Amino acid sequence: MLPSIQNSSIVTSNKKIKFLKSYLTTVVLFFVVFSSSAQDKKAKALLEQVTSKVKSYDNITIDFKYSLQNAKENINQDSKGNVTLKGNMYVLNFMGVTKMFDGKKTYTIVPEDEEITISKLNENDDNAITPSKMLTFFNSGYKYSMDIIQDVKGRKIQYVKLVPTNAKDQRKEILLGIDIQTKHIYNLIEFGKKGTKTTLTVNSFKTNQPLSKNQFTFVPSKYPNYYINKLD
Numbered sequence: 001m002l003p004s005i006q007n008s009s010i011v012t013s014n015k016k017i018k019f020l021k022s023y024l025t026t027v028v029l030f031f032v033v034f035s036s037s038a039q040d041k042k043a044k045a046l047l048e049q050v051t052s053k054v055k056s057y058d059n060i061t062i063d064f065k066y067s068l069q070n071a072k073e074n075i076n077q078d079s080k081g082n083v084t085l086k087g088n089m090y091v092l093n094f095m096g097v098t099k100m101f102d103g104k105k106t107y108t109i110v111p112e113d114e115e116i117t118i119s120k121l122n123e124n125d126d127n128a129i130t131p132s133k134m135l136t137f138f139n140s141g142y143k144y145s146m147d148i149i150q151d152v153k154g155r156k157i158q159y160v161k162l163v164p165t166n167a168k169d170q171r172k173e174i175l176l177g178i179d180i181q182t183k184h185i186y187n188l189i190e191f192g193k194k195g196t197k198t199t200l201t202v203n204s205f206k207t208n209q210p211l212s213k214n215q216f217t218f219v220p221s222k223y224p225n226y227y228i229n230k231l232d
Helices: 007-030 041-055 131-136
Strands: 060-070 075-086 089-094 097-101 105-110 115-120 142-152 155-164 171-179 185-192 197-207 227-230
Touching: 041 142, 041 155, 142 171, 155 185
Parallel strands: 115 227
Antiparallel strands: 060 075, 060 197, 075 089, 089 097, 097 105, 105 115, 142 155, 155 171, 171 185, 185 197
């Protein structure tokens, strides 16, 4: 993801966008709570409670930790980020990149390259990270079941296991941890078929915060020397 107008700069930026895409996808999808047609009635009921709770808030601000591990590849990386959501709009800050969606367009801002990529929402793009997909991500393609309950610093965390039904999916399974008392998502653990494990953990969950009028508005004047790459 995101001052030079030369082609080499554009290629470099595009490579970064591609490299970060999977991370950003996982992060954004983590902060949703969705209506699901789960096979497990208890899992479905719990997810519906979480959905109802989240939808009752005007806005949500979350600070999180993201961990990537793969023992075979000797990978052990930790990153921190934050995201603010309101309706179908969001601002995500992660790995030095800011990704903003104002309801119509997505803005990917990379200070390191002083470049901004702007793209319109394409509802037909199956790989696009969109608010509508955030709310329906688990509607199909997964088997659901209740998993273990863990005590985490005095909190009861109930895990729901999600197993992809598509054999080509590179994820073996996903564990979604939910705080039984608050009905807030505590963490998400994703296991890849090639030994990769990614974990997203909520460090801070705030709701109904006072937000700036321009919280989800792209203001070009803030980036006077940036190259703006409009994809469409």
